[in-house]
Amino acid sequence: MSTTCGCEHCHSHGSSGLWMPTISFVLLVIGLIGKYSGISWFAESWIEAIWFLVAFLPVGLPVMREAWEAALRKDFFSEFSLMAIASIGAFCIGEYPEAVAVMLFYTVGERLQLLAVNKASKNISDLLDVRPERTDVWRTGTYMNVSPKDVKVGERIEVKPGGRVPLDGVLLEAEAQFDTSALTGESMPRSIREGEEVLAGMIVQGQAVRIQVNRPYEQSALARILALVKDASERKAPAELFIRRFARIYTPIVILLSFLIVSVPALVGMVTPSFQYVFSDWLYRGLVFLVISCPCALVISVPLGYFGGIGAASRAGILFKGGNYLDAITRVNTVAFDKTGTLTTGRFEVTTVESTEIPVSDLLSILLSVERKSTHPVAQAVVRYAEKQDSVPMEITDMRELAGHGVEAIVNGRQVLVGNIRLLAERDIPVPKELSDSVSTVVVCAIDGKYAGHLLLSDTLKKDAVDAIRRLKDLDVKDICLLSGDKQEIVNQFAERLGVDKAYGNLLPEDKAAYIERLTAEPDKSVAFVGDGMNDAPVLALSDVGIAMGGLGSDAAIESADVVIQTDQPSKVAEAISIGRATRNIVRQNIVGSIGVKVIVLVAGAFGFATLWEAVFADVGVSLLAVLNSIRILKR
Numbered sequence: 001m002s003t004t005c006g007c008e009h010c011h012s013h014g015s016s017g018l019w020m021p022t023i024s025f026v027l028l029v030i031g032l033i034g035k036y037s038g039i040s041w042f043a044e045s046w047i048e049a050i051w052f053l054v055a056f057l058p059v060g061l062p063v064m065r066e067a068w069e070a071a072l073r074k075d076f077f078s079e080f081s082l083m084a085i086a087s088i089g090a091f092c093i094g095e096y097p098e099a100v101a102v103m104l105f106y107t108v109g110e111r112l113q114l115l116a117v118n119k120a121s122k123n124i125s126d127l128l129d130v131r132p133e134r135t136d137v138w139r140t141g142t143y144m145n146v147s148p149k150d151v152k153v154g155e156r157i158e159v160k161p162g163g164r165v166p167l168d169g170v171l172l173e174a175e176a177q178f179d180t181s182a183l184t185g186e187s188m189p190r191s192i193r194e195g196e197e198v199l200a201g202m203i204v205q206g207q208a209v210r211i212q213v214n215r216p217y218e219q220s221a222l223a224r225i226l227a228l229v230k231d232a233s234e235r236k237a238p239a240e241l242f243i244r245r246f247a248r249i250y251t252p253i254v255i256l257l258s259f260l261i262v263s264v265p266a267l268v269g270m271v272t273p274s275f276q277y278v279f280s281d282w283l284y285r286g287l288v289f290l291v292i293s294c295p296c297a298l299v300i301s302v303p304l305g306y307f308g309g310i311g312a313a314s315r316a317g318i319l320f321k322g323g324n325y326l327d328a329i330t331r332v333n334t335v336a337f338d339k340t341g342t343l344t345t346g347r348f349e350v351t352t353v354e355s356t357e358i359p360v361s362d363l364l365s366i367l368l369s370v371e372r373k374s375t376h377p378v379a380q381a382v383v384r385y386a387e388k389q390d391s392v393p394m395e396i397t398d399m400r401e402l403a404g405h406g407v408e409a410i411v412n413g414r415q416v417l418v419g420n421i422r423l424l425a426e427r428d429i430p431v432p433k434e435l436s437d438s439v440s441t442v443v444v445c446a447i448d449g450k451y452a453g454h455l456l457l458s459d460t461l462k463k464d465a466v467d468a469i470r471r472l473k474d475l476d477v478k479d480i481c482l483l484s485g486d487k488q489e490i491v492n493q494f495a496e497r498l499g500v501d502k503a504y505g506n507l508l509p510e511d512k513a514a515y516i517e518r519l520t521a522e523p524d525k526s527v528a529f530v531g532d533g534m535n536d537a538p539v540l541a542l543s544d545v546g547i548a549m550g551g552l553g554s555d556a557a558i559e560s561a562d563v564v565i566q567t568d569q570p571s572k573v574a575e576a577i578s579i580g581r582a583t584r585n586i587v588r589q590n591i592v593g594s595i596g597v598k599v600i601v602l603v604a605g606a607f608g609f610a611t612l613w614e615a616v617f618a619d620v621g622v623s624l625l626a627v628l629n630s631i632r633i634l635k636r
Contacts, residue, residue, distance in 0.1 A: 020058040021107045027055030028100045035097070052096030059103040060087060076252075085255065089287040132166040135159070138210075149217045158210050165202045168220045169211035170195060175404040177376070179203040180485075189377065191404040205376070207403075254293035254602075261606055262286040289605045293598070305590055305626075308633040309583030317567040318576045325562040329545050329580040331526040334519060335477055335573065336539075338512075338531035339484035339494060342549055343468070343570055344459045348381035351440065355453035363445060363453045364391040370399065370407050370418045378441060381457055417446040424451065439489040459490075461497065464571040469498050471574035479525075483512050485535070512539045520544055530573055536560075547573055583633055590626040597622045 031051050034042035042048060067080035083102055090099035136143040138156040148166035151157060156172065159165050165178075171192050180190045180202050189205055192198055198211050200220035217223065262282050269277030306323025313320050320326050340346050355363040368386035371379040372393060399409035405426070406419015417423055421444055424431055429446045431454070440456040472480060481502035484491045488505035495503035504515065516539050519527045529539050532549035537560040540546030548561030549568045565572045604610040 020062075021104055024055050024059045024100060024104050024107075027051070028097060028104065031055055031100075032097055049091075049096060052100055053091075055100045056087070056091075056096075056103060059100070059107040063103055063107070086290050086293065089258075089290045093284055093287045132164050135166045151213055151217065153213055153216060156210055156212050158208055159204045160208045161204055161206060163204050165198055165200050165204065165211065166220075167211070167213045167217060168200050168215040169198055169213040171198050172210040172212055173207075176207060176209045177205040177404070179205055193404070250293075254290065257606070258286045258290040258293070261289055285606065285608055288610070289602060293602060302587055302590060305583060305587040305630040305633070308586070308630045309579055312583075312633045313576060313579045316572065316575055316579070317565060317569070318572055318579070319564040319566060320576075320580075321562050321564070325545060326580045326583050328526070329528065329563065329577055330584045332528045332545055332577060333477055334479040334481075334525050334527045335472055336481050336483050336516065336519070336527065336529045336543070337500075337570070338529075338536050338539075339482055339486060339491060340459060341532040342530055343465045343482070343498065344461055344494065346459060348377055348441065348457045349460045350381060350385035350455050351458050352456035353385075353453070354455075357447060357450065357452040360453075361389070361391065364389055365394050366411050366416055366447075367391075367418060367443070367445065367455070369393040369396050369411055370409050370416060374401075374407070378443060378457060382443060382455060385455075415448050418443065420444070439487065439493055459494075461494065462568075462570060464569050466498055468570035468573060469500060471571060472577075475574055475577055477574075477577070483507055483515065483529075483539075509535045509538055512536070513542055516542050528573070530570065532568075547576070579633070586629055586633055590629055593629075594622050594626055 031042075031048070033039075034051070035048060042051070063080050064084050067084040070076070070080055087099040087102050090096070090102065132148060134145050135148050135151065136158045137146055137151050138144075138158070143158055151167055157167065157169070171194055173194060175191060175193045177189045177191055178198065180199075190202075197214070198209075200223070262279075262285075265275075265277050265282050266279070269275045303323065306326055309326045310320050310323065313326075320329075337343050353360055353364070358366075364386040367382050368391045371382045371386075374380070394412050397410045397413075399407060401407055402419065402423060405423040406417065409416050409418075417427065417429070421431055421436060421442055424444055424446055427446070427449070429449060429451055431444055431451050435442050435444065435454060438456060440458045443455045443457065445452045445454065469480060479502075480500050482491055482495045482498070482500050482504065484503075484505050485507055486505050488503075491503045491505035495501075507515070512535075516527060516529055519525050520543065526545075527543045528545040528547055529536070529543035530547045530549070531540055536548070540548055540560040540562075545563060546561040547563045547565060549565055549570075563576055565576070601610055
């Protein structure tokens, strides 16, 4: 990823901070005071020239070097070459302060832009690799702690509760629970049985597990995701700002015109004896034209406009990783959302409680008694709900956990089963048929071998999720879709509540990436993807604009994204687009205004109606207006 301006100058001199332009500014001010206050020692022309040359070097040399390096690449008409020639021209006609001011304006503009980029961005090459650095492998009768890279296919590793699986393999336990959200976006923990595959990136829940490795480190599921991020990021070229494209046309034209201003009158004088050609006068006009032509207002106002937009967005909890993404988000007409953690809270809530044999209050007390010691997300949701209903736990004399099924306990002398439908089916306890067809998560309860009631749980929408979709439609972003690793029925249910027409479930990271690639390949589509999980990182990098939820989102997603929403509010997506559009309008106003005034003064200078200082005054005035216009975005 490059900086906002897309030029090497930012990279080469970013480390010098503001002290170089500060030195130039101080020397320039002292020089102007000395020049116009009548100080005797400054009246010597050679002292004045040396003073302003010293003031010029801290800001001028880096740009001169960029002009030279661009020329070596056969890019002879870059903005660097124009500013270099203009500065040399100013020195040739004795206008030393203008030579310093030209470079100082440009350098300050670049520093402002660089500060914005450094504040909001990290290089994609610093993507956090979330693979564990060490793992326990069984060797010579004991577990040894080694790097996952040193583990061979066929060896056995052990991962403790809460640990992330470092390598793909086959489960050796009878059954275990895994958090798979990093890979699939699944909101529910997944139960994996003996002999089934466990993928790197999954998080072990509840118990230590043994896994027999079946793929080397470089070929694991997690490694593939990180490779997708890297490859996708390399394919995404940074947007090229207008000023650089404009300079390729503008620079050779003004250099040619300044040359013609000097040479054409000389030819006229040769064929028309009555026309008196004074070389020094026309050289002055030509150099004045060249100095006027330097796009100071553009090089400071364009990056400052983007800086203002980045600042306004930051105060709203939205981090743009560069002005190019502010520009890119204005073209977005298609938005794809991940579901879990992006539009939903990722936190289960009880939606329905039904009891057949006992009062609901007694059922909740039993569930509270059984589930309160479990760390399972569903159990925790049940406990939260029961406590809100002021339920009181009952006495438990015996309790046994049934892996992947639920819990069996003796509560107040009665046998109680709490868990999923499969648990009751194995005990030949019939449950209502509609529960088997439910798309919600079901917790059933049986007392003394008879079905006693159930709870339905569901992930919950964020408070502003519906408003987020409505606001996008108000901005004429009509093509909105939902992508998720959850079951299609669950995704459809949420899409209906959100007012989204397109919803796709059962998607792995590769499926999401393929879908986004198809969208971005359409010439009329500019696609933004909004996600939060590590599994979303490849898709964030592939989309035209990747937007990550930064509050609870994974580090991989945040690093891969172009825009980070710190508040985790999906409605901020619409606000980011609004800020981007407002910034674009301000930048366009700066460009049109700067060029318009510049053309007028250029014409006046060519015909001898503008002196150098009038040109400087006009240039500074346009720059000031452009800066003030750019600051408007900060008041959003």
